[in-house]
């Protein structure tokens with residue numbers, strides 16, 4: 492299939508693009524390219540990419556594709572809170588504009604990268620039918636996109652919603668602002684696994700390669716299995732508390748210790764998610780578990796002599812890096828490239 496992947500140079504996008512190519516799909520990415528690759532020896536230049544802001548995409552850019560995997564956007568809660576209207580514009584309004592263009596040019600599958608954060612603060616174990624309770628501008632942008640995308644469904648246009656758990660694991664474009672990667676990075680660089688909250692919040696977790704494979708499964712599946720459907724992406728056994736993540740890291744990284752911040756903030760994003768549907772309806776099973784994922788990040792960081800300086804490096808932190816790009820006047824306040 493001919494697949495168009497937005498956000499293909501990001502943390503998940505680089506992994507997805509490569510795995511789609513391995514599955515013999517014909518792939519073109521589209522990315523503004525905000526973030527540099529993690530390490531000099533990473534080869535991302537081989538990924539065929541239209542270097543463009545999704546806000547500037549036209550119909551002509553989309554002609555001839557069978558599926559879109561839509562990942563581009565402002566990708567976390569803190570970023571969303573700092574500029575709520577930009578999060579709304581890029582993550583929600585542009586998603587719908589892109590979907591409408593895709594529909595006009597006859598692209599059948601529009602696979603949207605939503606998030607389990609749509610469930611927000613929720614005491615129960617949630618599934619795809621549960622009430623959504625988005626707590627942040629980021630989560631609201633995902634929920635609004637889901638609602639409007641579904642209204643566009645027709646026999647010739649099929650929105651498919653993937654509500655992904657929080658991702659961890661190694662990628663050519665690593666993020667350290669995600670909980671598992673962050674805690675391993677903290678342990679590797681300082682010996683301290685620093686919890687910023689009390690550690691009681693639940694997090695469903697998902698390895699970056701498993702997230703990529705869920706997208707590929709939706710590209711490949713018979714249309715009637717996925718069209719107009721919602722899937723939580725993750726696995727039941729990887730619903731853990733932040734403290735449990737820290738305890739696993741403690742066992743794997745020698746001489747590390749857990750430190751709980753004095754302010755001891757209560758984290759108001761806490762949810763446990765049921766992942767049965769994607770398993771029973773699509774046969775999707777994660778290949779990674781959290782212990783192996785932590786060991787893998789640890790081994791990679793050890794190989795690279797991961798240091799305190801590395802852990803401070805803004806390129807691993809989305810919000811810090813965008814703020815720096817604005818300060819350097821490489822992008823403007825609307826996050827558009829300055830020419």
Ligand SMILES: NC(=O)c1ccc[n+]([C@@H]2O[C@H](COP(=O)([O-])OP(=O)(O)OC[C@H]3O[C@@H](n4cnc5c(N)ncnc54)[C@H](O)[C@@H]3O)[C@@H](O)[C@H]2O)c1
Nearest residue numbers: 498500501502503523525544545562563564566604655658
């Ligand atoms: N990482 C997670 O834990 C997680 C969990 C659930 C859902 N998601 C969603 O998956 C997607 C990918 O997440 P990620 O972790 O790879 O994020 P990321 O920030 O690493 O990647 C996003 C990519 O989109 C690009 N981008 C941003 N705005 C753009 C624009 N206006 N035009 C063109 N490109 C633009 C960036 O340059 C970047 O390469 C996001 O939509 C995110 O909300 C991620």
